[in-house]
Amino acid sequence: MSRFREELKVIPRAAWTTTFVLWTIGALGIGLFWYKGFGPTTDLPFLLLIPVVPLLILSVYVPLVGYVYGDARRRCMRTALLWTLLAIFIPNGIGILLYFVLRDPIPTPCPSCGAANKPGLAFCPYCGTAIRRSCLQCHCALEETWKNCAHCGQQLI
Ligand SMILES: [Zn+2]
């Protein structure tokens, strides 16, 4: 559950504010609708269903759009704003889905200087600290499970 909470922190406050404002407007709208249109004697479950369902969808959708923005920022993606717009304007959440398929991996901070680096680098491009195990022959980054270097074929012990 803590991981879910961590992810929730990615959603910017503006997204929550927007959700809250939309709810307020929605609630006011419902109130006005009831007051003007139908008396309280009209079928209540039916009256509740019409505005509440879109509001519930909105309160999932808006934080999700916020998540796309916050997550793209966290991943140092220069296209964060573009993805947010796509998430808003491509209907049926397809923009959001596309984002989850195409997003960049989370950058790994350098243990020495803290620079946000692309994952998979052997050395930090800013301070030169070794980040991952690297091949003794070609100095390329190695995956933990490799028995041979995939870049030069050097056998690894
Ligand atoms: Zn560094």
Ligand SMILES: [Zn+2]
């Ligand atoms: Zn190698």
